[in-house]
Amino acid sequence: MAPDSRAxxxxxxxxxxxxxxxxxxxxxxxxxxxxxPVRVAAFALCLVxxxxxxxxxxNRQVETYTSWPALFGTGGSTGSYAPDDNAGGAGQGRIVALxxxxxxxxxxxxMYVYLPAAYAAEPAARFPVVEALHGYPGSPVSxxxxxxxxxxxxxxxGAGRMAPTVVLFPYQTPNPLLDTECTDLAGGVRAETFLTVxxxxxxxxxxxxxxxxxxxxxxxxxxxxxxxxxxxLRHPTRYAAAAxxxxxxxxxxxxxxxxxxxxxxxxxxxxxxxxxxAALYLACARTDRSAFRGTRTLARLARPPLSVTTAYTSGGxxxxxxxxxxxxPAFDWLSGWLDRATT
Amino acid sequence: xxxxxxxLLVLAAGALLGAVVGTGYGWxxxxxxxxxxxxxGVLLTETLVLLVAGLAVNAAEGFYPSWAxxxxxxxxxxAGPTVPGRLDPLLRQQAGADDGAAVTITWQPxxxxxxxxxxxxxxxxxAGYLRHPGWRYPAMVIEDQAGQPxxxxxxxxxxxxxxxxxxxxxxxxxxxxxxxxxxVTAHSWALVTPAAQAALDxxxxxxxxxxxxxxxxxxxxxxxARPEMPMGTDASVIHAAPGTATWAALRWADQRIPAPLAAPxxxxxxxxxxxxxxxxAPTGGGHGTGQPRR
Numbered sequence: 001m002a003p004d005s006r007a008x009x010x011x012x013x014x015x016x017x018x019x020x021x022x023x024x025x026x027x028x029x030x031x032x033x034x035x036x037p038v039r040v041a042a043f044a045l046c047l048v049x050x051x052x053x054x055x056x057x058x059n060r061q062v063e064t065y066t067s068w069p070a071l072f073g074t075g076g077s078t079g080s081y082a083p084d085d086n087a088g089g090a091g092q093g094r095i096v097a098l099x100x101x102x103x104x105x106x107x108x109x110x111m112y113v114y115l116p117a118a119y120a121a122e123p124a125a126r127f128p129v130v131e132a133l134h135g136y137p138g139s140p141v142s143x144x145x146x147x148x149x150x151x152x153x154x155x156x157x158g159a160g161r162m163a164p165t166v167v168l169f170p171y172q173t174p175n176p177l178l179d180t181e182c183t184d185l186a187g188g189v190r191a192e193t194f195l196t197v198x199x200x201x202x203x204x205x206x207x208x209x210x211x212x213x214x215x216x217x218x219x220x221x222x223x224x225x226x227x228x229x230x231x232x233l234r235h236p237t238r239y240a241a242a243a244x245x246x247x248x249x250x251x252x253x254x255x256x257x258x259x260x261x262x263x264x265x266x267x268x269x270x271x272x273x274x275x276x277x278a279a280l281y282l283a284c285a286r287t288d289r290s291a292f293r294g295t296r297t298l299a300r301l302a303r304p305p306l307s308v309t310t311a312y313t314s315g316g317x318x319x320x321x322x323x324x325x326x327x328x329p330a331f332d333w334l335s336g337w338l339d340r341a342t343t
Numbered sequence: 344x345x346x347x348x349x350x351l352l353v354l355a356a357g358a359l360l361g362a363v364v365g366t367g368y369g370w371x372x373x374x375x376x377x378x379x380x381x382x383x384g385v386l387l388t389e390t391l392v393l394l395v396a397g398l399a400v401n402a403a404e405g406f407y408p409s410w411a412x413x414x415x416x417x418x419x420x421x422a423g424p425t426v427p428g429r430l431d432p433l434l435r436q437q438a439g440a441d442d443g444a445a446v447t448i449t450w451q452p453x454x455x456x457x458x459x460x461x462x463x464x465x466x467x468x469x470a471g472y473l474r475h476p477g478w479r480y481p482a483m484v485i486e487d488q489a490g491q492p493x494x495x496x497x498x499x500x501x502x503x504x505x506x507x508x509x510x511x512x513x514x515x516x517x518x519x520x521x522x523x524x525x526x527v528t529a530h531s532w533a534l535v536t537p538a539a540q541a542a543l544d545x546x547x548x549x550x551x552x553x554x555x556x557x558x559x560x561x562x563x564x565x566x567x568a569r570p571e572m573p574m575g576t577d578a579s580v581i582h583a584a585p586g587t588a589t590w591a592a593l594r595w596a597d598q599r600i601p602a603p604l605a606a607p608x609x610x611x612x613x614x615x616x617x618x619x620x621x622x623x624a625p626t627g628g629g630h631g632t633g634q635p636r637r
Binding site for chain 2: 016017020021023024025027046050054152155156159160161162163212214236240276277278279283285287288289290304305307311312313315316317318319321322325326328329332333335336337338339340341342
């Protein structure tokens with residue numbers, strides 16, 4: 001029973017309800033001066049259980065703490081998602097997990113990997129790769145659970161709109177409450193190095209994938225959308241294309257060296273640095289004010305040889321439903337820009 | 344009343360205040376009803392506290408900007424429209440009964456005589472082109488090479504030049520004509536030319552950076568130095584004996600193009616159920632891939 005499970009959420013709501021009832025019933029129960037500590041304790045229990053229920057609900061929405069060790073800081077950010085290594089029926093890909101021991105970054109973090117059905121069916125093939133980045137707060141489990149990414153990928157590949165592709169879901173921070181925005185924080189966590197050096201190296205060591213730039217892409221939502229754009233612009237020799245869903249033009253954090261205003265600011269990069277030859281897909285809801293503003297800024301500043309495609313939806317917002325609606329078109333678009341699988 | 348507006352927040356805060364006052368008033372009741380009123384008051388107050396906090400956060404961050412955004416979204420992908428190529432019927436006629444095989448035709452698009460060619464281009468569509476009428480294929484343009492083999496994943500255009508070429512033909516005129524006649528993608532093609540034509544290839548790549556991702560330069564004699572190409576282009580000089588050069592170039596380029604794919608799913612307007620569009624939610628404007636918008 002993980003902290004992001006429905007059972008824990010219901011348990012927390014039940015506990016908050018019981019605490020409220022206890023608070024009401026014990027108000028007059030204790031005699032004399034003992035009333036005060038009883039009332040204080042019951043009131044505190046009410047507050048704690050209500051806050052816990054709210055916190056668990058929020059955690060379920062963002063899938064930040066997906067295991068008890070992660071919540072209590074005893075087991076890193078290891079997720080609770082249980083990949084089914086034996087899954088993968090006809091036309092169905094499967095999710096596997098591995099731990100990335102990052103030599104370049106020094107980070108040791110888990111990663112989930114989607115292997116398309118063709119991966120097993122074509123044992124000599126090497127596949128294109130997409131790195132999928134999550135939002136903040138969040139974890140790769142959000143992609144797997146709330147965005148149902150495997151279902152979308154199976155559907156798009158099955159429909160011939162997307163080529164069989166290996167999709168990586170790495171963690172982006174060792175501390176769920178540390179927002180790295182996929183950058184190398186000055187004197188701190190080297191998330192960018194982890195994602196652009198260690199993750200590709202681990203993927204190449206474990207899976208039959210293409211390692212050349214033309215077969216590598218990025219996708220991300222919210223903060224992960226910024227990550228995808230930023231890593232594409234910063235590493236055009238590693239990635240050929242990126243898709244940003246409700247992403248931003250700047251990281252919104254202090255990187256520690258001021259680069260959030262310059263080299264880690266995509267609007268600044270497009271204005272001041274040479275433009276890389278790559279392809280970028282920017283999607284967001286028009287009602288998502290911040291992401292819409294960022295998307296419009298990037299689209300306005302982009303110029304050849306960077307190719308930019310924009311896609312807007314008039315409803316939605318900055319939430320899972322909107323990203324679920326954007327997933328399939330974005331993965332299809334990415335696949336159209338990445339080199340095919342080879343044998 | 345807007346989900347992110349002040350009126351709703353004020354209403355919720357007012358309800359919270361009412362719940363606090365009402366709970367306090369009901370707390371004094373001494374009858375059996377207090378066992379119902381007190382827990383109900385506490386739970387209502389707690390719920391409203393969380394509601395007010397949630398509304399305030401949502402108003403600040405815009406997670407759910409409207410009531411419609413709260414509704415479950417229909418997330419089934421919708422296939423994008425497929426536009427058949429004008430030559431598809433001719434290809435089908437040419438293929439006859441064997442519609443699964445590669446088909447070779449002489450292609451005479453409008454204006455080809457101004458392309459400085461010795462003969463009309465020859466187009467070879469891959470095996471399966473006719474059996475997948477919804478797919479779009481990357482293209483490879485091959486200049487002045489012997490033989491016209493097919494490729495498994497791309498539409499091939501063989502050109503035999505006569506005289507000086509200009510970049511506009513390969514960058515614009517030929518791709519536009521091909522896009523109307525066959526189901527080809529708008530980017531990530533491959534170009535195969537003699538090595539001596541590297542300068543023209545560079546001009547083509549600069550004119551339309553997204554069009555050709557890979558350039559194979561065929562050298563019949565001594566292997567020349569690898570020419571400098573714009574960044575993002577995968578270029579290679581292929582040294583092969585006459586007769587095998589085209590095969591070698593196709594084999595190299597074939598690994599540097601995307602797979603043929605059906606039209607991508609479209610980004611649907613936000614809607615509650617399939618096929619039902621709320622009036623205030625028109626389809627978002629997706630722009631076709633290709634050149635950046637400025």
